Structures are given as C-alpha cells and as structure tokens.
Amino acid sequence: MDPFVINLVIFILAIALGVEVITKVPSTLHTPLMSGSNAISGITIVGALLASFSETFLAFGVVLGFLAVVFATFNVVGGYVVTNRMLEMFKGKDSK
Amino acid sequence: MLNMMNATQSTLTLALTKTDWLGLVYLFAAVLFYLGLKMLSKVTTARRGNLVSALGMLVAIAATFFQISGGEAVSLVWIVIAILIGGGAGLVLAVRVPMTGMPEMVALLNGCGGIASLLVACGDYLNKTGQTIEINGVVTHVDILSSAGWDVLLATGLATLIGGLTFTGSLVAYAKLAGSKFIPDAPVQFAGQKVLIGVLLLGSIALAGVLVAKPDAGYVLILVAAMSLILGVLLVIGIGGADMPVVIALLNSYSGIAAAMAGFVLNNSALIITGALVGASGIILTNIMCKAMNRSLMNVLFGGVGGAVAGGGKGPEGEARAFSIEDASIILDAARTVIIVPGYGMAVAQAQHAVKEFSQQLESRSIDVKYAIHPVAGRMPGHMNVLLAEADVPYEQLQDLEQINPQFEQCDVALVIGANDVTNPAARHDTASPIYGMPILDVDKARTVFVIKRSMNPGFAGIQNELYFKENTGMIFGDAKKVVSELSAELAAN
Numbered sequence: 115m116d117p118f119v120i121n122l123v124i125f126i127l128a129i130a131l132g133v134e135v136i137t138k139v140p141s142t143l144h145t146p147l148m149s150g151s152n153a154i155s156g157i158t159i160v161g162a163l164l165a166s167f168s169e170t171f172l173a174f175g176v177v178l179g180f181l182a183v184v185f186a187t188f189n190v191v192g193g194y195v196v197t198n199r200m201l202e203m204f205k206g207k208d209s210k
Numbered sequence: 211m212l213n214m215m216n217a218t219q220s221t222l223t224l225a226l227t228k229t230d231w232l233g234l235v236y237l238f239a240a241v242l243f244y245l246g247l248k249m250l251s252k253v254t255t256a257r258r259g260n261l262v263s264a265l266g267m268l269v270a271i272a273a274t275f276f277q278i279s280g281g282e283a284v285s286l287v288w289i290v291i292a293i294l295i296g297g298g299a300g301l302v303l304a305v306r307v308p309m310t311g312m313p314e315m316v317a318l319l320n321g322c323g324g325i326a327s328l329l330v331a332c333g334d335y336l337n338k339t340g341q342t343i344e345i346n347g348v349v350t351h352v353d354i355l356s357s358a359g360w361d362v363l364l365a366t367g368l369a370t371l372i373g374g375l376t377f378t379g380s381l382v383a384y385a386k387l388a389g390s391k392f393i394p395d396a397p398v399q400f401a402g403q404k405v406l407i408g409v410l411l412l413g414s415i416a417l418a419g420v421l422v423a424k425p426d427a428g429y430v431l432i433l434v435a436a437m438s439l440i441l442g443v444l445l446v447i448g449i450g451g452a453d454m455p456v457v458i459a460l461l462n463s464y465s466g467i468a469a470a471m472a473g474f475v476l477n478n479s480a481l482i483i484t485g486a487l488v489g490a491s492g493i494i495l496t497n498i499m500c501k502a503m504n505r506s507l508m509n510v511l512f513g514g515v516g517g518a519v520a521g522g523g524k525g526p527e528g529e530a531r532a533f534s535i536e537d538a539s540i541i542l543d544a545a546r547t548v549i550i551v552p553g554y555g556m557a558v559a560q561a562q563h564a565v566k567e568f569s570q571q572l573e574s575r576s577i578d579v580k581y582a583i584h585p586v587a588g589r590m591p592g593h594m595n596v597l598l599a600e601a602d603v604p605y606e607q608l609q610d611l612e613q614i615n616p617q618f619e620q621c622d623v624a625l626v627i628g629a630n631d632v633t634n635p636a637a638r639h640d641t642a643s644p645i646y647g648m649p650i651l652d653v654d655k656a657r658t659v660f661v662i663k664r665s666m667n668p669g670f671a672g673i674q675n676e677l678y679f680k681e682n683t684g685m686i687f688g689d690a691k692k693v694v695s696e697l698s699a700e701l702a703a704n
Contacts, residue, residue: 117477118361125470128483131244132490139251141585141610142599144495144592148462149316150250150260151491154243155323155462157267157484158330158469160236160274161476165333166292167278167285175336176285180292182329187296189322189465194264195304196315201257203309203599 153193159186236480242266323465324376331369365474367418373468374438463492502585533684545622555628559690566601624656
C-alpha cells in the first residue's frame with residue numbers, strides 16, 4: 115500500500131479517537147486540557163530534529179530545522195510545565 | 211525499554227530494521243499521549259495524565275535522538291543548543307507567568323507549535339532540493355525532490371499554510387490579550403477584509419497545488435508562507451476580546467493539524483497520530499465555546515460582533531439602583547445561599563484572592579457559597595476556573611451552566627462580579643437582541659442580585675444589560691477587587 119494511504123488511515127482514525135476521548139471533559143479542565151494538548155502538539159519537535167539533521171550541515175534547510183527545534187522545544191517544555199502548575203492548584207475540598 | 215526490545219529481537223525470526231523499531235517506539239509514545247489526554251479529562255487524574263503525556267514526549271524525543279545520533283557531531287551540538295534555548299525560555303516563562311497571564315501564555319505556545327511545523331515543512335523541502343554529499347572525496351549532488359510524491363508536496367504546502375497562520379494568528383491574539391497598544395482588544399475590520407481573507411486562503415491552497423505540479427518551484431512555497439502569515443493576522447485581528455475563547459481553542463486545534471501535516475511530509479506516524487489527537491480535541495473545545503455563545507464558528511470568525519450590532523434591538527428602560535457597601539452587606543449577612551458569578555472583570559481587577567476571602571467570610575457565617583461559571587466567561591476556555599483554583603477555591607464549588615441554573619431560584623443573593631452579557635435575560639426572550647438564544651446564567655431568578663461594575667457602560671456585545679434595571683437588582687459601582695474587599699471588611703466588622 116502507498117504510504118500516503120496508510121498515513122491517511124492513521125490520520126482519520128486518530129481524529130476519531132481524539133474526538134472520542136475529549137468529548138466529556140468538564141469545563142473546569144478546559145484550560146489545562148488546552149495547554150496540555152498544546153504541549154503534545156509540540157511533537158513536531160520530532161520532525162524538527164529529523165529536519166535539522168543533515169550531512170550537509172550548513173544547508174539552509176538545516177538552519178530552518180534549528181529554528182524549528184527552538185520553537186518546538188519551547189512549546190513542549192512551556193506547555194507541560196504550565197499545565198502541571200495549573201493542575202497543582204486544582205484541589206478538591208478533601209485534598210486540602 | 212530499548213534494551214529489552216533488543217534482547218527479544220534475537221529470538222524473533224522477524225527481521226526488524228532500525229526504522230521499524232523507531233516506528234514501534236513512536237506508537238508507544240502515541241499510546242501514552244492518548245492515555246494522557248484521557249486522564250486529562252478528569253479532575254482527579256489530570257495531573258498524572260499530564261505526566262504520562264510528558265513521558266510519551268520524552269520517549270519520542272529520545273528515540274529520535276537515537277535515530278540521528280549516527281550523524282555528524284556538529285549537527286548534534288547545534289541541536290542540543292537549540293533545545294537548551296527553546297527549553298530554557300519555555301521553562302522560565304512557564305514558571306514565571308502569573309495565572310492572570312495564562313491566556314497570553316497559551317496563545318504564545320500555540321503560535322510556537324505552528325511556526326515549528328511551518329519550519330519543519332520548509333526545512334524538509336530545502337533538505338530535499340539539493341544535497342551535496344562528499345563521499346571519499348567524490349562530490350555528488352543529490353536531488354530527491356523530483357522523486358517526492360504529490361502527497362508529500364501537498365502536505366508541505368498545507369503544513370506551511372496552517373503553521374504560518376497559526377503563528378501570526380496567535381501573535382495577534384497574544385497582543386490583544388496582553389492589552390498591547392498597537393493591536394486593540396476591539397475587532398479591527400475594514401472594507402473588503404472578508405474578500406481578502408477568501409482570496410488569500412484559496413490562493414494559498416491553489417499554490418500548494420502548483421507546488422505539486424512543479425516540485426522544484428521553491429518560490430511558490432515562499433509565497434504560501436508569506437500569504438499564510440498575512441492570513442493569520444487578518445483572521446484574528448477582526449475578532450474582539452470576548453470571542454477570544456473560541457479563537458484560542460481554534461488556534462490550538464490548528465497547531466495540532468499543522469503538526470499532523472508535517473507528519474505527512476516526513477512520513478512520520480508519531481506526528482500524524484498526535485497532531486490528529488490535538489486537532490480533534492481543539493475542534494471539540496471550539497465547538498463547546500461556539501455552543502455557549504449560540505453562534506456558528508463561521509459567525510464567530512467572520513460575523514464580527516460588536517461594532518456591527520450597535521443599535522440592534524431596543525435597550526431596556528428604567529433606572530438602575532445603586533447600593534452602598536453597607537446596605538449590600540446587610541442583605542448578604544441575612545442570606546443563606548449566595549452564588550457568585552465571576553466574569554472577565556474579575557480577571558482584569560485580579561480580584562480572585564479577594565473573592566476567595568469574601569466567600570470564606572460568608573461561609574464562616576454558615577452561608578452556602580457556590581460559583582456559577584459560564585463556559586465563555588473570560589478570555590479563554592476555563593479562564594475563571596484557573597483563576598479561582600489559584601485562589602484555592604475547591605473545584606467542587608465551581609458549577610457550570612447546567613448544574614447551577616436550576617439553583618438560582620432558591621438562591622438568596624446572586625453576586626455578579628465583572629460578568630455582563632452572559633447574565634443578560636434578554637438572551638431568553640428578546641428576539642431582536644444580538645445575543646438572543648445564547649445560553650445564559652439565570653441570575654435574575656435569584657431573590658436579590660448584586661452587580662459589581664465600574665460603570666453603566668454596555669458589555670462587549672454593545673448592548674445594555676436588562677438585568678441592571680430589574681427590581682431585584684442592585685448595582686455596586688467600583689473596581690471588583692476594591693468592592694469585594696470592602697464587602698468582606700464590612701461583614702467582618704458586624
């Protein structure tokens with residue numbers, strides 16, 4: 115099978131899964147869910163790492179890859195830390 | 211983990227390549243992301259869920275490092291430097307940002323994800339255009355672009371388009387949320403704006419098609435990137451502050467879809483699965499926000515509420531009654547149940563801690579206190595919840611629209627702190643009102659309603675709130691933080 119077809123199947127199924135898992139989220143968690151899923155979208159760092167690695171180091175493409183790693187790491191680290199900070203604050207009556 | 215896999219590899223008759231193993235590790239990471247997201251949607255498991263998803267990210271990054279570690283050391287050194295710069299900046303900002311600055315922070319994070327995907331797509335394209343490789347002194351020029359399939363080229367165009375508009379869109383949202391002098395909170399609209407957006411959008415998609423037909427036309431990709439950056443600005447600048455929750459949720463979704471497109475470019479399942487998960491969750495959040503405003507997504511994006519509706523529907527008549535702190539506190543003291551309705555005004559005044567102290571004061575008099583949270587109160591989904599959580603308000607006290615609305619009838623005092631349009635009863639009955647049909651908090655059904663507000667200026671929708679002219683409503687004019695603190699002090703003094 116063509117890789118594109120396989121990828122498209124994966125893409126569609128993952129969307130269905132995403133819809134399924136998020137549908138019943140309480141409004142209390144809307145912000146952490148957003149920042150947390152945002153950190154996950156920093157997965158593009160994997161692509162950035164792959165793009166910034168090349169035998170011909172000074173190619174302009176690698177420079178873009180370098181910048182991509184900077185932004186993606188910011189996204190990942192910032193996203194997870196800020197989400198954790200928020201979730202730390204969500205306390206119930208009992209857990210005080 | 212990897213050692214374990216390698217150990218079992220020898221006993222398998224299947225011969226898996228390094229790339230195959232990488233694929234399996236990515237799958238494992240994707241499963242962790244899925245589990246993490248699932249746990250993030252329950253308060254009790256949310257924090258662990260975030261850690262599970264962070265673990266998934268660590269696994270994916272480590273595996274990728276393992277994959278590229280055979281390369282030239284110079285390259286790797288620069289990668290580590292890039293990680294230190296990005297990670298360091300992310301860590302510092304994430305630790306330092308106050309909870310009131312969270313909408314801006316989320317916008318910034320979205321934007322970084324978007325630009326990263328754009329850079330990945332463009333970088334990969336350039337890496338493919340021409341590589342001069344020197345092997346044993348023989349210099350060969352390798353061009354693998356011509357062998358790239360139509361799907362990869364199309365995905366390159368789309369990742370650039372979506373990533374770019376996510377980036378500038380998020381920056382404009384950031385500027386609006388941060389109260390920048392250059393970009394006003396109010397919608398900025400000009401004649402032909404929608405047409406221009408349409409032309410740019412269709413034009414850049416068409417250009418992505420041109421790239422498929424002419425793979426080596428690099429300037430086309432530059433054009434797509436430039437158009438996407440302009441598009442992001444135009445899309446968000448026309449949207450006003452009160453519609454920001456929708457925009458933030460939508461940009462969140464875009465950053466995921468951009469990552470998925472980058473996955474198509476690199477033929478990388480980790481990016482595709484994860485990007486799709488995030489894209490879907492963002493769309494659902496967007497949908498929840500739209501429903502909470504009774505508007506379609508198209509209407510939020512292109513309707514431009516605010517300027518356009520001034521004068522629509524006739525305003526309520528009568529006189530609003532102003533209450534003094536003393537009078538209000540006497541009524542509050544006699545109440546048995548109080549529902550607090552926070553809005554953007556509470557965030558602006560940074561009154562969350564004062565509100566918590568106030569509610570403790572009430573509770574010490576065995577008055578039952580609850581908070582009514584409208585889904586679009588504030589500037590991002592869940593804005594009020596985060597602020598009140600910071601002030602140590604237990605999340606059980608925060609109730610959403612469906613839970614709290616039946617309780618207003620039995621409630622003695624509803625205290626509205628800086629919320630406006632989400633409490634306007636006109637949304638229930640006045641078909642001429644621009645907010646007609648929007649689900650609102652039924653605060654007017656409470657025995658007494660107090661509204662803390664700086665002045666009688668209309669809310670974001672540009673209409674006067676009928677609530678203020680009702681017989682059971684009293685206005686307490688002043689800054690939210692100041693008024694709430696004074697109310698606490700007055701209660702404590704008695």
